[in-house]
Amino acid sequence: xxxxxxxxxxxxxxxxxxxxxxxxxxxxxxxxxxxxxxxxxxxxxxxxxxxxxxxxxxxxxxxxxxxxxxxxxxxxxxxxxxxxxxxxxxxxxxxxxxxxxxxxxxxxxxxxxxxxxxxxxxxxxxxxxxxxxxxxxxxxxxxxxxxxxxxxxxxxxxxxxxxxxxxxxxxxxxxxxxxxxxxxxxxxxxxxxxxxxxxxxxxxxxxxxxxxxxxxxxxxxxxxxxxxxxxxxxxxxxxxxxxxxxxxxxxxxxxxxxxxxxxxxxxxxxxxxxxxxxxxxxxxxxxxxxxxxxxxxxxxxxxxxxxxxxxxxxxxxxxxxxxxxx
Amino acid sequence: xxxxxxxxxxxxxxxxxxxxxxxxxxxxxxxxxxxxxxxxxxxxxxxxxxxxxxxxxxxxxxxxxxxxxxxxxxxxxxxxxxxxxxxxxxxxxxxxxxxxxxxxxxxxxxxxxxxxxxxxxxxxxxxxxxxxxxxxxxxxxxxxxxxxxxxxxxxxxxxxxxxxxxxxxxxxxxxxxxxxxxxxxxxxxxxxxxxxxxxxxxxxxxxxxxxxxxxxxxxxxxxxxxxxxxxxxxxxxxxxxxxxxxxxxxxxxxxxxxxxxxxxxxxxxxxxxxxxxxxxxxxxxxxxxxxxxxxxxxxxxxxxxxxxxxxxxxxxxxxxxxxxxx
DNA sequence: CTGTTAGCGCCTTCAA
DNA sequence: TTGAAGGCGCTAACAG
Numbered sequence: 001x002x003x004x005x006x007x008x009x010x011x012x013x014x015x016x017x018x019x020x021x022x023x024x025x026x027x028x029x030x031x032x033x034x035x036x037x038x039x040x041x042x043x044x045x046x047x048x049x050x051x052x053x054x055x056x057x058x059x060x061x062x063x064x065x066x067x068x069x070x071x072x073x074x075x076x077x078x079x080x081x082x083x084x085x086x087x088x089x090x091x092x093x094x095x096x097x098x099x100x101x102x103x104x105x106x107x108x109x110x111x112x113x114x115x116x117x118x119x120x121x122x123x124x125x126x127x128x129x130x131x132x133x134x135x136x137x138x139x140x141x142x143x144x145x146x147x148x149x150x151x152x153x154x155x156x157x158x159x160x161x162x163x164x165x166x167x168x169x170x171x172x173x174x175x176x177x178x179x180x181x182x183x184x185x186x187x188x189x190x191x192x193x194x195x196x197x198x199x200x201x202x203x204x205x206x207x208x209x210x211x212x213x214x215x216x217x218x219x220x221x222x223x224x225x226x227x228x229x230x231x232x233x234x235x236x237x238x239x240x241x242x243x244x245x246x247x248x249x250x251x252x253x254x255x256x257x258x259x260x261x262x263x264x265x266x267x268x269x270x271x272x273x274x275x276x277x278x279x280x281x282x283x284x285x286x287x288x289x290x291x292x293x294x295x296x297x298x299x300x301x302x303x304x305x306x307x308x309x310x311x312x313x314x315x316x317x318x319x320x321x322x323x324x325x326x
Numbered sequence: 327x328x329x330x331x332x333x334x335x336x337x338x339x340x341x342x343x344x345x346x347x348x349x350x351x352x353x354x355x356x357x358x359x360x361x362x363x364x365x366x367x368x369x370x371x372x373x374x375x376x377x378x379x380x381x382x383x384x385x386x387x388x389x390x391x392x393x394x395x396x397x398x399x400x401x402x403x404x405x406x407x408x409x410x411x412x413x414x415x416x417x418x419x420x421x422x423x424x425x426x427x428x429x430x431x432x433x434x435x436x437x438x439x440x441x442x443x444x445x446x447x448x449x450x451x452x453x454x455x456x457x458x459x460x461x462x463x464x465x466x467x468x469x470x471x472x473x474x475x476x477x478x479x480x481x482x483x484x485x486x487x488x489x490x491x492x493x494x495x496x497x498x499x500x501x502x503x504x505x506x507x508x509x510x511x512x513x514x515x516x517x518x519x520x521x522x523x524x525x526x527x528x529x530x531x532x533x534x535x536x537x538x539x540x541x542x543x544x545x546x547x548x549x550x551x552x553x554x555x556x557x558x559x560x561x562x563x564x565x566x567x568x569x570x571x572x573x574x575x576x577x578x579x580x581x582x583x584x585x586x587x588x589x590x591x592x593x594x595x596x597x598x599x600x601x602x603x604x605x606x607x608x609x610x611x612x613x614x615x616x617x618x619x620x621x622x623x624x625x626x627x628x629x630x631x632x633x634x635x636x637x638x639x640x641x642x643x644x645x646x647x648x649x650x651x652x
Numbered sequence: 653c654t655g656t657t658a659g660c661g662c663c664t665t666c667a668a
Numbered sequence: 669t670t671g672a673a674g675g676c677g678c679t680a681a682c683a684g
Contacts, residue, residue, distance in 0.1 A: 002677055013655045018679055026653055048438030049379045050677035053660050058375065060418070068407070074400045081394070081421045085428065090435065092386070093419040095407045102411065109416065112374030113661095218600040244600065251603035274544040274570065277577035279605040328661055339671045344663055352669060376661035379676050439677095 001044070010038035021046060052113075059089050061300065062110060062118040064096045064103055066186075070216045071244065072270045072289055073121060076142060079293025080119060087301055089116075098123040098185065107133040117300045120144075120151075124187035138303040142296040144187050145313055152299040152312045154292055158188050161285050161318045162195025165239045165267050168283075168320055170203050174237035174265055178209035180224045180249055182216060182241050192241055192269075209235055213245050221248025229256055236264055237326070243268035243275045243284055250278070250325070265326040271319070280324035288316045327368070336364035347372060378439075385415050387626065388436060388444040390422045390429055392512075396542040397570065398596045398615055399447060402468060405619025406445060413627055415442075424449040424511065433459040443626045446470075446477075450513035464629040468622040470513050471639055478625040478638045480618055484514050487611050487644045488521025491565045491593050494609075494646055496529050500563035500591055504535035506550045506575055508542060508567050518567055518595075535561055539571050547574025555582055562590055563652070569594035569601045569610055576604070576651070591652040597645070606650035614642045 003021075007014045012035060019027050020035040027035075038044075052058045061084055065073045077093065084091050092115055094106040103122070109115050110133075117138030120130060127141070127149050134151070145153020169177050179196045182189040193210060200208055211227045213220035221240060225248065228235055238253075240246040246268035250260050258264050260280055268275055271286025299312050329347075333340045338361060345353050346361040353361075364370075378384045387410050391399045403419065410417050418441055420432040429448070435441050436459075443464030446456060453467070453475050460477070471479020495503050505522045508515040519536060526534055537553045539546035547566060551574060554561055564579075566572040572594035576586050584590050586606055594601055597612025625638050 003679095004677080014678080015656080015680080016654060019654085022679080028653060031653080045434070045437035047379075047677050048435065048440045049375060049382075049384070050660090051438075051679075052440075053373075053375045053379050053662090053676090054678045054680085056660070063419075067404075068394070068400050069397075069404050071395075071397060071400075074394050074397075077419070078393075078395050078421060081419065085420075085431070090432065091419055093389075093403070093407065093417055094411075095404060105411070106416065108371070109374065111371035112377075114374045114378075218603050222603065247600050247603050251605070254605060274573045277544050277548065277573050279577070279580060329663095330661080340662080341664080341672080342670060345670090348663080354669060357669080373661050376676090377663075379660090379678090380662045380664085382676075 001042070003044075003046070005042060006035065006038045006044050009042060010035045056113060058114055058116055060092055060115045061089050061297070062092045062094065062106060062115040064094045064106060064118065064120040064122055066096060066098050066121050066123070067216065068093065068095050070242075071272050072216070072242065072287070075289035076121065076293040079290035080297050081293075083294040083297035087297070089297075089301070096122060098126055098183075100126060100129050103130065104133055110134060110137050117304050119296050119300055123183065123185040124190070125185040138300055138307065140296045140300040140303070143292055146187060147313045150311070152303060154295045154299060154314045154316065156287055156292075156318050157315050158191035159195040159198075161269075162192040162239070163199040164320050165269075165285055166196055166199035166203070168322065169237045169239065169265055169267060169326060170199075170205065172265065172326060175205060176207040176209070176233060176235045177205065177237040177239060178211070178228050178235035180221055180228070180238060180240040180245050181210055181212050182245075183214070184212060189241065196239065207233065207235075216242050216244055218244050218248035218251070221245030222252045223248070225249040225252035229253075234264075238264060238266045240266065241269045243270045243272045243282060246275075246282055246284070247278065250282075261325050267326050271321060276323065278325075283323045283326040284321050286319045286321050288318075291316055327370070329370075329372070331368060332361065332364045332370050335368060336360045382439060384440055384442055386418055386441045387415050387623070388418045388420065388432060388441040390420045390432060390444065390446040390448055392422060392424050392447055392449070393542065394419065394421050396568075397598050398542070398568065398613070401615035402447065402619040405616035406623055407619075409620040409623035413623070415623075415627070422448060424452055424509075426452060426455050429456065430459055436460060436463050443630050445622045445626055449509065449511040450516070451511040464626055464633065466622045466626040466629070469618055472513060473639045476637070478629060480621045480625060480640050480642065482613055482618075482644050483641050484517035485521040485524075487595075488518040488565070489525040490646050491595075491611055492522055492525035492529070494648065495563040495565065495591055495593060495652060496525075496531065498591065498652060501531060502533040502535070502559060502561045503531065503563040503565060504537070504554050504561035506547055506554070506564060506566040506571050507536055507538050508571075509540070510538060515567065522565065533559065533561075542568050542570055544570050544574035544577070547571030548578045549574070551575040551578035555579075560590075564590060564592045566592065567595045569596045569598045569608060572601075572608055572610070573604065576608075587651050593652050597647060602649065604651070609649045609652035610647055612645045612647050614644075617642055
């Protein structure tokens with residue numbers, strides 16, 4: 001069961017067993033074989049907790065995601081998991097919903113040495129709080145970064161992407177472009193709204209309309225659309241900050257006998273695979289979701305192995321994919 | 327930094343600090359306050375690894391999910407995470423893709439005492455291998471269980487649900503009902519196909535057609551549909567084992583100038599929220615995804631606290647939701 | 653090439 | 669009510 005038992009069985013010291021276990025060079029083949037045999041004989045499994053305590057390295061990463069149900073998040077997490085595993089790291093997942101209380105419960109794992117670093121996808125508004133709890137442990141903020149805060153970050157250019165979206169819609173003759181936004185505690189929401197407004201201004205479009213979805217589910221997109229359509233002047237185009245919200249918006253339009261894109265154009269965000277297969281196929285801003293996760297892990301591991309290495313703030317490119325919905 | 331430092335600072339022994347930390351009764355209030363003050367003074371954070379090693383309890387659960395990108399999985403995981411957290415447990419997530427190699431890497435965490443138990447959503451074909459690696463550690467198989475194997479399980483009645491699906495389509499006059507199935511290594515796929523075939527037989531429908539999607543993404547559903555439509559006799563109804571696959575199938579039908587449901591009916595599985603908002607709204611078999619996760623955790627914690635408690639094999643109900651696509 | 657020894661930081665009897 | 673001491677299982681000097 002323990003390394004000592006193996007040592008006794010093989011007639012060597014625990015140090016030698018440990019050496020074999022960790023693949024050290026200087027062990028005579030014969031001894032090595034005896035140890036290996038003993039290990040097999042008693043089906044020994046090293047106690048990883050003890051090893052981690054001793055080496056003060058756990059090879060585990062904490063991932064605080066706002067909501068794993070959001071397909072955007074699950075794809076990012078998929079990238080995180082794959083890259084982490086490729087480097088021999090495991091991940092602990094927390095559905096934080098950006099609630100400080102849940103987060104702090106998980107972050108004790110950081111201070112408690114259970115994880116070597118943390119990747120967060122939290123609302124920017126929480127960052128000061130996070131900062132305090134995380135201290136200067138290795139930390140990467142994913143998809144919500146900001147150069148002003150003290151961790152590395154991997155993001156996209158939300159402002160510019162939103163501007164592109166609006167220009168696209170305007171080019172197609174849309175005059176009253178509405179925004180279905182996410183929770184404004186998030187920087188991505190703030191930045192996309194900023195981009196939306198700056199583009200409208202630049203285009204001399206005076207009509208504007210913003211509604212916030214209270215969660216990233218299609219029902220919330222539907223509800224936001226209802227509110228937009230209830231206005232005196234209805235929009236003739238919708239920019240939704242997520243494909244999921246766009247689905248709800250389109251459905252709502254249809255319920256109101258509005259044809260997409262004839263009566264109202266819809267543009268989504270994220271570029272989920274099924275957006276191409278909707279009816280009509282959804283125009284969208286494609287984000288490198290998987291890659292956001294991959295890169296986050298790379299930056300984090302960098303900081304873990306070299307704690308004094310400089311912080312990095314990286315932006316990955318987005319791509320507007322125009323389809324039939326706009 | 328360590329408990330010893332706190333003890334020195336407070337002028338007590340480490341034992342007393344430990345008692346305060348763990349909320350023991352018999353500590354004189356005055357002493358307690360001094361300890362608390364010392365803890366605050368040096369911003370002491372207990373080393374959880376050391377505690378876990380000492381108590382041999384980690385309050386962490388391993389979750390092996392086939393693919394977190396599958397919305398079905400992410401919703402189950404969401405239930406798992408919520409229920410685990412409610413009981414003070416954390417979860418380690420592994421995207422196993424049912425690959426034994428990846429799984430075994432994660433399962434060393436079980437034998438290595440890093441996690442107290444494991445929830446798997448793996449293909450049944452892997453179960454013997456898993457069994458071997460898991461031994462008799464606490465284990466719950468979620469959404470893929472089987473009474474013949476040695477862990478508890480929480481599932482749905484796949485066979486009966488598939489039969490319901492077929493009866494529904496037949497009742498609406500469909501004669502050539504095809505199945506777009508998932509990876510046949512999975513029991514759910516096997517059972518749904520069994521249900522499909524048994525219902526066809528019972529209904530005296532001689533036409534049958536099964537295609538397998540190589541992953542749970544809409545592109546795979548599209549490809550499977552292509553193959554079905556290339557047959558001599560085209561189906562007039564599709565039963566897809568996931569809403570995601572159904573989206574691809576519908577899109578493919580449309581590309582072939584087939585109208586849904588007039589020319590071809592489509593029935594999905596899972597009951598993802600956006601299925602109701604597709605065009606046409608998708609008929610589907612709704613599974614209690616979140617609840618599957620919740621229940622899995624409950625059964626697992628039961629086994630963790632009472633390792634000798636009996637194994638449980640539970641089935642949660644599904645519901646056919648008929649919409650415009652069928 | 654191998655063994656001895658000393659902790660990693662914590663909890664938990666056992667005494668006092 | 670508190671302290672002393674031992675050990676969870678492992679690794680890493682330091683000797684030999």
